[in-house]
Amino acid sequence: MEVDLDLDRGTEHFGSSTRITFSCSAPGSATFLDLRAVSVETIELNGIPVDPAAVVDGRLPLADLGADNVVEVRSTMAYSRDGQGLHRSTDPADGEDYVYGHLFLDAAPTVFACFDQPDLKASYAVSVRAPQEWVVLGNGRATRTAPGQWDLSETLPLATYFVTVCAGPYVSVHDEHDGIPLGIHARRSLQRELEAHGPQMFEVTKQSFDHYHRTFDVRYPFGDYDQVFVPEFNAGAMENPGCVTFRDQMLFRGAATRQEVMQRSNTIAHEMAHMWFGDLVTMRWWDDLWLNESFAEFMAYTATSRATEFTDSWVEFGISRKQWGYAAERAPSTHPVAGSPAPDAQSALANFDGISYAKGASVLRQLVAHIGEEAFNAGVTAYLRSHEHSNGELSEFLATMEEAHGSSLADWSAAWLETAGVDVLALDRDGTLTRTTPQAHPADRSHALDVAGFDDGAEVFRTRLTLDTASATVDGVQREAALLVPNAGDLTWAQVDLDAESLAALPRELPRLDDSIARSVLWGAVLTGVYRASVDPAVALDVFTAAWPHESDDALMSRVALAFTDRLVPQFLPPEGVAGARARLANAALTTFEVAEPGSDRALVAARVLAATTTDEARLEAWVSGRSLPTELEHDSDFRWIVLQTMARLGLADEHRIAAVEADDTTLSGRLAGLAARAARPGTREKAWAWSEISGNRERSNYELNALATGFWSSGSLEDLRPYAARYVADIPRLAEWLGADALDRVATLAFPSRIVETETVALVRAAMERPDVTSGVRRSMGDELSKLEEALASRSRWS
Known part of the structure; x- marks a missing residue:
């Protein structure tokens, strides 16, 4: 694969020229090339021109192939605004533009012509033309060969969805470890944050490399290791070999708790694990995506708990990742860890969920317990060495494990990997x-x-x-x-039912318990018990108010509070009980805040929960105006936005107030927070405006849509919000006309009418899911959110 990209053609389009050299084992046969271009200028196959009009529905037929072939395509492509393909974003802080490639899952044909499937790996030689002041990064080492001209060194074989190019006025910090050049890069406006957080990120990067080299006994194969923090990124991060991309909110611009730094460290370790599981050895087809994600999840938590300061990272795994996975298991879309049918890429996209990540990692922990760590590591090394730069599947992985273990794993695999359910x-x-x-x-x-x-x-x-x-x-x-x-x-991997005596003792006993893992299990049992209608939400609220103010682990504090504020209280309690419950949450947060050491993680988490739940107008007004702020939050713009969004939900922030705070924070984060605050206002005119922006403004980016959808359902009376349940099923599927699947599925989740916990909502959504115009991804998002709403209905039916 020889790819030349011209990024110096303005803000809408870029040039793409591709030269593909490939062989054919059956000369005279035909195949097709994947290409989704704005326009195709020229095509040649083995020196013979091909009519550009031959490209239909993103496919270019290639007929009468020889044993060896060369196809060349010159085309014009469009930058995206939805985080897929080659995404271009303008930083409002300084007006600078940034480009990054995110070709997962099937966006490569929007950037260059290719054979777009994961088992057709190829080496890539990429050249890039860009504005002269820009920096270019990619999978291969980037060299500036002339003003505005860059060449990337030829890569080892890669699947199409791993290829990336990042370009713009990025700023960088550099280091080196064990012969591997290291770089971390970010937008120019985030230079202060990059330099502040760089040393810690380099430390975790080095520790993770050492851990994986010891564990896998296979050295990192992809040369330089760059980590690029990019704007408006759909996922947490993406494991592009040699050039990992991260959402740049991870460069915390305000106060950060230990848990937040731990999560970022775990993401660094997760993406690095992919260099072996996913990049060096790639799944043959998407139905074995667990060979990527389950392993990266398991390896990352193992690495952080053993090789970094975050020895307690499994606590966060239990209360965050496993809760995500248990919810996926309870949904009608539950599926096995391995071998889930994926007839096409979009079907596969739906299965990148808590089962593929959290359950898969938990299952691997069970495999280690079953065969022993020595046999497990030996099997992993054998699998990597026997499939390096190629592809693998479940049967081949099990074969190496069985050889290391000395006996069959067929029954174990059938129960844990090939059967759904918890x-x-x-x-x-x-x-x-x-x-x-x-x-x-x-x-x-x-x-x-x-x-x-x-x-x-x-x-x-x-x-x-x-x-x-x-x-x-x-x-x-x-x-x-x-x-x-x-x-x-x-x-x-199992949900836990507590006996009646233990549940009754939790308000008294949970605050006294020193074992953070056991506390994570108990908090999780309370939450899943509510979701499964086996625990009264009122009892759960009693446990929270008694035990949460004494919780010492900031991961448990933040995740449990989020579950109560975002789901349990607004969905599972009857409408007339929500205000009183939120007051109890706010009081618990205030109690914790007042006794916590100023500036500590407990104080920071408590302050954020208090800011999000209080109705104390005087406190909110003081904090948003910069008075009497908690220690470490005096100049924290993100905290100020939490306060303002609470004021917006309470009807205390008009356009003038939002615009004034926005004027003090002209960053991308500030712009998004301003949109969320505007959508959070409870008035009918404000809701009508927000919904029209979500459903009809094609200029909105993926992040802007997410911010609007998040704010929309956070406030308002049921009477005012109820009509938007019907608007949701009518309007959201139509976004597929201009929004990519990855971004659309997220919007469909966030915009779901979760506040309208009524049987009429169930009927509306079920009818919509039967419509042929609803994409598989949106249908999956609707179904998963509907299952949560039905859990709330079942709980209200039993306990209200």
């Missing part, structure tokens, strides 16, 4: 541990786990066991313990 574990006072398997997805899963008991904060017993039957008697259970905790070490 078991429920419960421990009673007689010491009986039960495993309940979902009826829709029966499987005989063997769980390696531990159970523990606690009294007055102290552990009174802990027993490790393997549960491979529907129930078993656990030795050593002390029935008088205040808390009985199945899966106390959070070692297996």
Whole structure:
């Protein structure tokens, strides 16, 4: 693959010339090339011109192939505004433009002509013309050969969706480790943040490289290692070999808690793990995407817990990632970890979810427990070496593991990898541990786990066991313990039901418990219990108000508070109880804030929760005006926006006030926060404006649409919001006319009428999901959000 890109043609279009050299094992046969261009100027196949009109629906037929072939295409392409393809964004802080390539999942044909499927890997030689003041980065080392002209060194074989080019007036910091040149890059307006956070990110990068080299016994193969923080990025990050891209909100411009730095560190480790799982060895087709994501997730948390300062990273995994995965398991779209049918790329996109990430990582932890870490690591190394620069699939991975382990893994794979569903574990006072398997997805899963008991904060017993039957008697259970905790070490993939005595004791006992992993399991049991209608939301609120002010882990503090403020209170409580519940959340946050050490992580989390939940107009007015601000938040623009958005929801921020705060924060983050605040205003005119922007303004970027959708449903009376449930099913599918699938699916999730917890909403959405004009991705987003709304309806039916 020889690709030449001309990025110096203005803000709308760029030039793309591609020369592909390929062989054909059956001369005389035909194939097709993928190409989605604004216009095609010339095409030649083996020196013979081809009519550009031959390109139909993104495909260029190639007929009468020889044993060796060369196809050349010269075309004009369009920059995107939805985070896919070659995305171009203007930084409002200084008016500078930035470009980055995000070709996942099937956007490569919008940048260059190609054979767009993951098992057709090729080396890439890329050249780029750009404005003279720009910097160019990509998969190969970039060399400026003339003013505005850059060549990238030829790469090792890559799948199309890993190719990237980043260009613009990026600023950089550099380092080196173990012979690997390291670079971190960001927009010019983020130079201060880049330089402040660079040393910590370099440290985690180096620690992760050392950990993976020890674990895999295969050196990083892709030369330089650049990490580029880019604007308006759809995902958290993307594992482009040698040039990883991240959403630039991770360059925190205000106060950052340890948990936030840990999450960024974990993302750095996650994308680096992909250099081996995904990049060096790529799945043959999308139905084995777990060979990418499950491994990167598992390896990242293992790396951060063992090789960095974040030895407690599995706590965050339990309360954040596993809760995401359990929700995906409860949805009708649940699927196996491996081998989920993916007839096309868009079907595959829907399965990049909490199952492929969190469940897959948890299943790999179970595999390590099943065969031992030494055999697991030996199998991983054998798989990587036998498939390097090529592709693999489930059967080939299992073969290397079976050879290392010495016995068949067929039954284990069938239960854990090839069957959907999550078991429920419960421990009673007689010491009986039960495993309940979902009826829709029966499987005989063997769980390696531990159970523990606690009294007055102290552990009174802990027993490790393997549960491979529907129930078993656990030795050593002390029935008088205040808390009985199945899966106390959070070692297996299972939802937990607490016995009645333990649930009743939580308000008293949870604040006394020192074991952060066990607290994560208990908080998770409360949340999933509410979602499954086995725990009364009022009881959960009692646990929160009693225990949350004493929570010492900032990951648990922030994630649990988010679950209560964003879902449990507004969805699961009856409308008449929401205001009182939010007041209790605010009071818990105020209590915590007042006793926390100023500037500590607890104080920062509590201040943010308080700012998001309080109705204290005097406090909000003081904070938004810059008076009496919490320590470390005196000049924090992001905190100021939290305050202003709360004021907007309460009807306390008019256009003049929003514009004034916006004038003090002329960054991309400020612009987005301003949109969210405007959409959060409760008036009927304001809601009508926000919805028209979401549903009809084709100039809005992916991030702007997300901000508007997030703000829209955060306020307003049910009477004013109810008509927008019908507008949602009518308007959102039409966005597919101009919005890419990755961005659209996110908008369909955020714009879902989650506040309208009524059977009429269920009927509207179910009818929409049957329509032929609804894309598979939007149908999946609708279905997943609908399942959450139905959980709320079931809970209200039982407990209200």
